[in-house]
Amino acid sequence: MSFDTAVFLATFVTLFVIMDPPGVIPVYLSLVGRKTKEARNRAAWQAPAVSLLVITVFAVGGQAILSYLHIGIPALQGAGGLLLLLIALDLLRGRGAGGTDPHGDAEVNVALVPLGTPLMAGPGAIAAVIVAVAQADTGGTYLAIAAAILAIHTVLFLVLRFATTLIRILGEGGITLLARIAGLLLAAIAVQLVASSVMGFIDQYSAG
Template identity: 70%
Template sequence: MPFDVTVYTTTVITLVVIMDPPGQIPLFLSLVGTRSPEYRRRAAWQAPMVSLLVISVFAVGGKAILNYLHIGIPALQGAGGLLLLLVALQLLTGLGNAGSPQASEDVNVALVPLGTPLLAGPGAIAAVIVGVGAVAGDAGGYVAIAAAIITVHLIVMVVLRYSTFLIRVLGVGGITLLAKVAGLLLAAIAVQLIADSIAGFIATGG
């Protein structure tokens, strides 16, 4: 059972590009910047752990799960896009803290939207399912993909953990500004996911 270095390297590069750890920094800070230091530190490891769990589940039985539920990748993209669009609108308008601030504080953003669908999104899930299918029957390939998934999530965890130091530099005003910019970027990502979903449905005939 030789370890497949090529599969490992390819999977790491693919997931890093899709999950984009540096690109998650402004979104992470905009969502946790006003929370307590303890909450921020906890979110920095909880979000990657949630993503690791989701992606691992889909790596093991993703194709079977999607087939059983009659769900395609375009449907995942559409659902993820709609969810991200709601979060983006909250960041842009500030409605997430209006009317019921306590409820907003109780929401664990490390689970949604950070863990999924920002990190464990349709792109990452699809890439893992395809990767596992490509090495079917090769034990070394399975181990390489598992190692790659863990490596990428360790990278994400380190990036998010040390990004919290930027909060001291940015301050409350900087975090507010960052939230608006992040909301705009998140809205663009959401619209792209929805567009990809529509294109996928058209390409597959619905």
């Protein structure tokens, strides 16, 4: 069983482009910027851990899960888009920029939603992993896909862990501004996901 380097690189690059580690930074900072250092550091590893769990579950049994529930990728895109839109509206209205209680457990929630999923482990990443696993035909290929998934989540952790140093530079006003910008970006991502969902349903029914 030889490690398939080409598949590893292809899967890693695909997931890097879809999950966009640098693009997660403003959302992460806007959500945890006012929390304690310990809370920020917890969120930095919890979010990639949640994403890794979700991606792994769908890599192992994604096609079976979707088939059993009669759910298509367009439905996942629509659900993810609506969820992100709700988070974006909270950020734009100043109600989701890191929680009002810096010592509370809200950081666990933002690590789960929206950071872990659907921002990191979103419909695009899930679909890419399902397709990659479906095309795999050797043990080395499966190993390469698994290594790529671990590698991208290591990158996500490192990006979030060291992004906290920007908080001292930004300050309170910078975090507030970043929250509004992140809300706008999330809203745009949400609209794009919903639009892709609609187009996916149109293509699905027109092909049928």
